[in-house]
Amino acid sequence: MSKYLVNKFLYTVDRDPELVERYREDPEGTVAWWEERHACRILNCHGGESSTWVRFDDTERAALAGHDYPALFELGAHPFLTLTLFIAMFERDYEEPLGFQQEYARRLSHFSLPYPDIAT
Amino acid sequence: MAELVAVIASTHHPFYYRASTATGEERPPFADEWVRKITAFRETLTKARPDVLVMVGSDHFHQLWLDNMPQFLVGKAPFYDGNFYNEEREFGLPRMLLKGQEDLSTYVLREGIDAGFDLAFSNELRIDHSITCPIITLRPQNDLPIVPIYTNIFAPPLPRPKRFVQLGRTIRQLIESWPSEQRVAVIGTGHLSLELGGPRQFGPHGPAPEFDQRAVEWISTGDIEGCLAEVTLDSLHAPGNATHGFMDFMLMMGVAGEGRKADYVDTYDLFHTMEAYFTWYPNGGPR
Numbered sequence: 485m486s487k488y489l490v491n492k493f494l495y496t497v498d499r500d501p502e503l504v505e506r507y508r509e510d511p512e513g514t515v516a517w518w519e520e521r522h523a524c525r526i527l528n529c530h531g532g533e534s535s536t537w538v539r540f541d542d543t544e545r546a547a548l549a550g551h552d553y554p555a556l557f558e559l560g561a562h563p564f565l566t567l568t569l570f571i572a573m574f575e576r577d578y579e580e581p582l583g584f585q586q587e588y589a590r591r592l593s594h595f596s597l598p599y600p601d602i603a604t
Numbered sequence: 605m606a607e608l609v610a611v612i613a614s615t616h617h618p619f620y621y622r623a624s625t626a627t628g629e630e631r632p633p634f635a636d637e638w639v640r641k642i643t644a645f646r647e648t649l650t651k652a653r654p655d656v657l658v659m660v661g662s663d664h665f666h667q668l669w670l671d672n673m674p675q676f677l678v679g680k681a682p683f684y685d686g687n688f689y690n691e692e693r694e695f696g697l698p699r700m701l702l703k704g705q706e707d708l709s710t711y712v713l714r715e716g717i718d719a720g721f722d723l724a725f726s727n728e729l730r731i732d733h734s735i736t737c738p739i740i741t742l743r744p745q746n747d748l749p750i751v752p753i754y755t756n757i758f759a760p761p762l763p764r765p766k767r768f769v770q771l772g773r774t775i776r777q778l779i780e781s782w783p784s785e786q787r788v789a790v791i792g793t794g795h796l797s798l799e800l801g802g803p804r805q806f807g808p809h810g811p812a813p814e815f816d817q818r819a820v821e822w823i824s825t826g827d828i829e830g831c832l833a834e835v836t837l838d839s840l841h842a843p844g845n846a847t848h849g850f851m852d853f854m855l856m857m858g859v860a861g862e863g864r865k866a867d868y869v870d871t872y873d874l875f876h877t878m879e880a881y882f883t884w885y886p887n888g889g890p891r
Contacts, residue, residue: 586806592802
C-alpha cells in the first residue's frame, strides 16, 4: 500500500487546472495515464532520475478511478488533499453553498474515531 | 536591540477575503459583523507601530511536499509571492507580493540553529493563506517586510506540542536579542477545533465547541502548563482531524510567555470553525 503515492496523485492533479478537469471527466483514464507517465517522477528531478519502484495497489487504483472519496479516507489518504481536489471537481454540481461539502461529510458519517491513520 | 512590540495569534479563515469583499446578494449575513471584529483586531497591530512582521504559519501542501518535508522552516528571501492556484480557485484569494526582512531571517536561522532548533530554510518561498490571510486581515496595505516561519502541523510525524511552545520562546529571545532598532511584531496563525475532509466537517459550528472554549481560556490566560498537561498529538484528533493547527497557537503562547494574559481577546462563532483573535503587548501596552 502506498498512501504516499495516492497523496502524490491528489497533490499533482490538484495543482494543475487541466488535470483537474481531465480527472473529473475521465477518472479511470487519468489514473492509468498518470500512473504510467507521472507516478515515478520525483517532483524536483528531471525524468531521467525518476523512481523505479512506486506503484498503486489495486485498492488504491480503484478508489482513485472511482472518485471514491470515502474509500480514499479509509485508505488513509490525506483528507485535506482529497477534500481540496474533490471540491474543485464537484462543488459546481451543487446549487446550495457548501452543498457538496455537506454531502461529503454525510458520505463519511459511518467513520468514528480513531480515523484511519494518515501517516506516510 | 530590537523591540518586540506586539504578539498576535489568530485563526486564518480563508473565506474572510471573499466574505468581506462580497456585495449585494453575494454578501453572506455574517460578513458585516466579521468585518467589524477584524477591523477592531487590526487596530491592535496598528497601535503597536511595527516595522517588521515575523509571520508564523503552515504550508498546506503547496510548496512543501512529502518527498522533502521540513518540521520548521524559515524563509530567507528578498520577496515572497503569495497564494497558490488552488487558493484562488477555492477561496478567491488574490495574488500578493510581500517584501522580506532578510537580515532578520539570517539572524533567526543562525541563532535559532545555535539555540537547538535545526531550522530548514528557503530562499524562494511562495507563501500560502496561513500567512497571507493575516496580512489581509491585520495589515491590508501590505507595507511591512516579513520573516515567514513555517511549522509542520499537517504531515505526520509532527513535532510534539511542547516543541512548538519551545520554538515560540526561542523566537521571542531571538527577536529581543536582534541587534537592530526595529520594532517587531510576531503574528502566528492556526486553528481551534477543525475538521477537513472528515465526517464532522462544515457543520453549523466548529466540530468541538467545548475544546474551543478550553482553548480560548488557555490562550487568553497564558496557561501554557495547563494546556501542555492536556494537549498531546493523540488528544488533538478528538476535537477534529485538522486540529493539530492549534499547535501554532501554542507556539504563540510560547512567544507571549507563561502566565501572560492576552491584552485583547475576541472570538466569532462561524459555521465550520470558531474564529479567535488575541493580542499581547509585551511591554505593557502599545507605545
